[in-house]
Amino acid sequence: MGDDDIVKREHFANIVNKYADMVLRLALTYLGNRADAQDVYQDVFNKLFKYERPFNDAEHEKAWIIRVTMNTCKYVIRSPWKKWFAVIEDMPDRHIENLDIVSVVITLPRKYRLVIHLYYYEGYKTAEISNIFEHQREHCPDTVKTSKGITERKDVGRMGR
Template sequence: MLTTNEKELIKKISNGNTVAFSDLVDGHKDLVYTLCIRMLGNREDAEEVSQDVFIKVFTALRTFKGDSKLSTWIYRIAYNACLDRLKKSKKERMRVEVDHLKSAAFSVMDNALDRMVREERSVLINSCLAALPAEDASILTLFYFEEKNLLEMEKVLDLSANTIKVRLFRARKKLAAIMENKFDKETVGSNG
């Protein structure tokens, strides 16, 4: 299932080419970090686990059989690393911090308004995802944000497609309930 480029990249890395490994990291770091932040809910932990993931990728790359996409294999390592961290820490998930915009001058008010709406939506989604159990947040992240199909998710999560469908359905219901509750509180709070 590996592409010719992926095979060549793995060969270069196995031969000690650090630039090739840097290319691999650059190609997957954002998606690994996104999965880690969604599962762990803490920026510092997500950064640390993301780094650990790529160390594991580097050391295990020679044993990678190529029976799945390289990205799927890397996400599987990231997913398992996050589960290990959650088990190890045994503490409540912290809410995802959302970066605040740096003060910037906008030439057109519409642009500023559009950006605020997108940011509010992002804050709302992140806070609602953070309220979910880690496994629910990760399955929604893989499906919607990483745009993984069921076959890829089977390999990452080591679950059957039917089980993933059921978990996706349940996670969506939980997320919808959390979002509905949050909207109700915001509506009541703004009127009172």
């Protein structure tokens, strides 16, 4: 193994250590079950390992990882396997009484989950979330506002930040 390979592996290990929890939390928030979230986690870091181009900076790197995580989650949901074999016990309970923030977020409609996760857990501002959701920029502020309204009605706003 050459010096370049060692440097690449060390750099990759540092990135995995830096973003592992975030990727798993995002996937779990979006998908609602640990098994699928762990599959997404593996896929995201496999894609990162194969990614050849350098990132502009740390924010570009993080945004790329978030974007790949979201797209991989969407692929899992659309997969024929998922449609045929939904895991019933992993479906979130729709009755919200004295649940923690994660349980509340999982009960939200899917399109709001990632927005809320990025806002409350990762500390992104509305404009930053709009940049991550590039193809939906014009709708993102409304989605963030709606998401925050839903979660505040369910007391997530007080549990979050």
